[in-house]
Amino acid sequence: MRLAEGKSIYEKLEILSDAAKYDVACTSSGVDRGGSGRGIGNCSAAGICHSFSADGRCISLLKILFTNECVFDCRYCVNRSSNDIERVAFTPEEVCRLTIEFYRRNYIEGLFLSSGVLRNPAYTMELLYQTLRKLRQEYHFEGYIHVKVIPGAPQELIERTGFLADRMSVNLELPTAESLRRLAPHKSRQRILTPMRQVQLARRANKNELAVFRNAPQFVPAGQSTQMIIGATPENDFQILSVAESLYRKFELKRVFYSAFVQVTQDALLPSLPGGPPFLREHRLYQADWLLRFYGFEARELLSEAHPNFNVFLDPKCDWALAHLERFPVEINRADYDTLLRVPGIGPKSARRIVRARRMGSLDFPDLKKAGVVLKRAIYFITCSGRQMYPLKMEEDFILRNLLQSRETAPAETATYRQLSLFDAGQMLGPVPPQLLQTGVQ
Amino acid sequence: MIIFQCEDSVDGIFSAVYDAWDSGLGHANVALRLQTQADLELFAEYRMVPTDADKAKKVARSVRAKMGMDAYQTIWQAALSADPGKAEHIYRVLVRGMSARTPATEARRLIWGLQDKDVCRIFELSRRTGNEARRYIEFVRFRELENGVLYSEIQAENQVLPMIGTHFADRFPNEDFMIYDVGHNDCLIHGRARPWFILRDTRPQPEAGERLSEHEQEMQQLWRNFCRSISIEARENRRLQQQFWPLKYRRWMTEGQ
Numbered sequence: 155m156r157l158a159e160g161k162s163i164y165e166k167l168e169i170l171s172d173a174a175k176y177d178v179a180c181t182s183s184g185v186d187r188g189g190s191g192r193g194i195g196n197c198s199a200a201g202i203c204h205s206f207s208a209d210g211r212c213i214s215l216l217k218i219l220f221t222n223e224c225v226f227d228c229r230y231c232v233n234r235s236s237n238d239i240e241r242v243a244f245t246p247e248e249v250c251r252l253t254i255e256f257y258r259r260n261y262i263e264g265l266f267l268s269s270g271v272l273r274n275p276a277y278t279m280e281l282l283y284q285t286l287r288k289l290r291q292e293y294h295f296e297g298y299i300h301v302k303v304i305p306g307a308p309q310e311l312i313e314r315t316g317f318l319a320d321r322m323s324v325n326l327e328l329p330t331a332e333s334l335r336r337l338a339p340h341k342s343r344q345r346i347l348t349p350m351r352q353v354q355l356a357r358r359a360n361k362n363e364l365a366v367f368r369n370a371p372q373f374v375p376a377g378q379s380t381q382m383i384i385g386a387t388p389e390n391d392f393q394i395l396s397v398a399e400s401l402y403r404k405f406e407l408k409r410v411f412y413s414a415f416v417q418v419t420q421d422a423l424l425p426s427l428p429g430g431p432p433f434l435r436e437h438r439l440y441q442a443d444w445l446l447r448f449y450g451f452e453a454r455e456l457l458s459e460a461h462p463n464f465n466v467f468l469d470p471k472c473d474w475a476l477a478h479l480e481r482f483p484v485e486i487n488r489a490d491y492d493t494l495l496r497v498p499g500i501g502p503k504s505a506r507r508i509v510r511a512r513r514m515g516s517l518d519f520p521d522l523k524k525a526g527v528v529l530k531r532a533i534y535f536i537t538c539s540g541r542q543m544y545p546l547k548m549e550e551d552f553i554l555r556n557l558l559q560s561r562e563t564a565p566a567e568t569a570t571y572r573q574l575s576l577f578d579a580g581q582m583l584g585p586v587p588p589q590l591l592q593t594g595v596q
Numbered sequence: 597m598i599i600f601q602c603e604d605s606v607d608g609i610f611s612a613v614y615d616a617w618d619s620g621l622g623h624a625n626v627a628l629r630l631q632t633q634a635d636l637e638l639f640a641e642y643r644m645v646p647t648d649a650d651k652a653k654k655v656a657r658s659v660r661a662k663m664g665m666d667a668y669q670t671i672w673q674a675a676l677s678a679d680p681g682k683a684e685h686i687y688r689v690l691v692r693g694m695s696a697r698t699p700a701t702e703a704r705r706l707i708w709g710l711q712d713k714d715v716c717r718i719f720e721l722s723r724r725t726g727n728e729a730r731r732y733i734e735f736v737r738f739r740e741l742e743n744g745v746l747y748s749e750i751q752a753e754n755q756v757l758p759m760i761g762t763h764f765a766d767r768f769p770n771e772d773f774m775i776y777d778v779g780h781n782d783c784l785i786h787g788r789a790r791p792w793f794i795l796r797d798t799r800p801q802p803e804a805g806e807r808l809s810e811h812e813q814e815m816q817q818l819w820r821n822f823c824r825s826i827s828i829e830a831r832e833n834r835r836l837q838q839q840f841w842p843l844k845y846r847r848w849m850t851e852g853q
């Protein structure tokens with residue numbers, strides 16, 4: 155062990171929060187729990203963000219590693235054992251005190267505790283368990299706790315920890331077993347999926363128990379999540395999204411997070427990214443992830459073997475709609491909820507408001523705006539009482555160009571512009587530029 | 597036209613609703629205004645409505661019974677908004693919803709009908725107030741004073757204190773805390789294991805909020821360091837940060853100063 159002794163709490167927090175920041179999950183959602191009145195804290199189902207860091211990500215939990223000492227040597231990780239950095243560790247007491255004092259001041263929603271592997275997985279998991287036990291039972295903390303499962307820890311220990319945590323997560327790290335073998339030699343797909351399955355089964359058993367005994371202790375009530383690194387290995391978007399879909403279906407995960415690969419260590423096996431980390435790709439994956447979870451889409455509707463990557467110019471929903479113009483326009487006053495949800499510019503909230511409001515009388519375009527519909531995207535795909543807002547052509551090329559005009563998402567250096575003609579808005583002027591062809595939307 | 601003027605509070609507005617309805621002048625001949633209204637109207641007779649908790653309670657109870665809890669929540673939130681015309685909009689919605697001619701099923705759905713101008717306005721105001729309250733549930737920052745009290749200052753556009761009191765009381769049942777709304781001059785006060793309440797038009801002594809406890813500075817410094825070190829340099833995006841965390845909130849926050 156190479157732990158530095160005698161570091162102040164300032165230095166420890168600095169080092170161990172810095173080391174934890176590449177973990178994406180900072181959500182505090184998934185569980186609604188009022189305070190018992192005896193301790194401190196409660197949880198709100200939607201989650202609460204408390205601050206935002208300079209990179210625009212939300213700060214909801216005190217996200218720290220217990221220690222950044224690690225016996226594993228994963229190539230992409232800043233804490234890999236071969237990396238020459240300063241190694242420190244908290245004590246359970248320090249973690250508890252920081253959590254409680256931050257929580258009292260309403261800085262945070264709870265604790266996100268992860269760790270490097272100190273000595274071996276079982277020893278590390280035991281330390282995490284002891285910290286959580288202290289926080290819950292001695293400090294009577296009733297706020298949110300997200301804890302990482304250390305792959306390879308004994309089942310019994312994971313189970314004990316799960317009764318103290320709200321959410322558990324095991325990081326899938328990389329989308330395929332092959333990539334994992336290359337970049338994380340100490341981890342295997344098997345060792346990651348085993349605890350994931352264990353938590354899933356324990357949650358199911360716990361649900362049955364709760365149905366009988368209402369006051370039985372809850373096991374990981376906010377479910378589990380995982381994360382994948384995007385862009386460090388050659389998988390395409392279709393593979394990644396399919397993996398996410400099967401995690402949602404087969405492992406009943408609550409969230410899959412995607413993290414654009416950021417170069418933090420040098421290694422011959424890692425790709426060099428001259429264009430910077432693939433943030434736009436990550437963004438598209440999140441958009442598609444939402445479509446899977448809340449909009450009733452399936453991965454193979456959005457992408458296919460023949461069309462394996464997302465369009466950089468258009469969000470996945472617009473892209474899908476353009477490829478399925480035969481389903482549009484949708485009549486707002488008649489279409490059912492699921493059909494409304496598929497219209498670009500309409501989300502679950504506005505779709506619900508539309509369905510409710512039209513029971514009181516028919517809706518027109520200004521009403522839609524009030525209900526929260528994004529008209530600049532939706533107008534090409536809807537009618538109100540049989541009329542379009544403006545006379546618009548149901549033509550892929552026409553809609554595509556108009557959608558792109560009002561968007562800022564296309565990267566500046568690859569964006570292609572064409573002069574619009576006042577007199578002939580629907581006609582192509584000259585050949586389609588090659589960049590647009592590549593995106594798969596012709 | 598008879599104009600009923602009321603205090604800018606939920607009870608005040610509901611009292612005026614009661615009186616205006618009870619006056620028997622006909623709904624077309626009455627209007628509701630806040631007493632803070634500056635420009636008086638010509639050819640109108642003004643009647644000042646004293647706030648009456650009993651009348652307000654009766655209105656609230658019958659709205660809940662006939663229009664449902666969701667509708668009541670929406671109207672209540674709209675009544676806390678900073679909009680000067682809110683009393684009139686609320687009255688018009690209640691006239692439609694509470695009229696004996698409106699069947700119960702329709703009254704319960706009324707609040708969904710965004711086609712109606714007043715319902716839509718109430719919906720917008722309620723959403724705005726609700727959003728701001730949610731922001732303050734996130735952004736309230738307590739500091740620990742010498743005597744162990746947690747103290748916070750905010751400057752809200754709408755009257756958010758009644759909407760966030762339950763949340764914080766549930767979260768910190770065993771703490772003494774106080775949130776002072778600088779803009780409205782209201783204080784939310786919670787004593788250990790006691791119910792919370794709001795004192796209107798009360799300003800705490802300014803120097804009392806500056807006597808910090810022993811560890812307060814240390815915690816504030818730890819928190820500021822944490823907010824800095826948790827950010828990934830390669831992803832820095834100040835515009836995105838500002839979109840989620842507008843500058844106007846930062847003035848009152850530990851890490852925003």
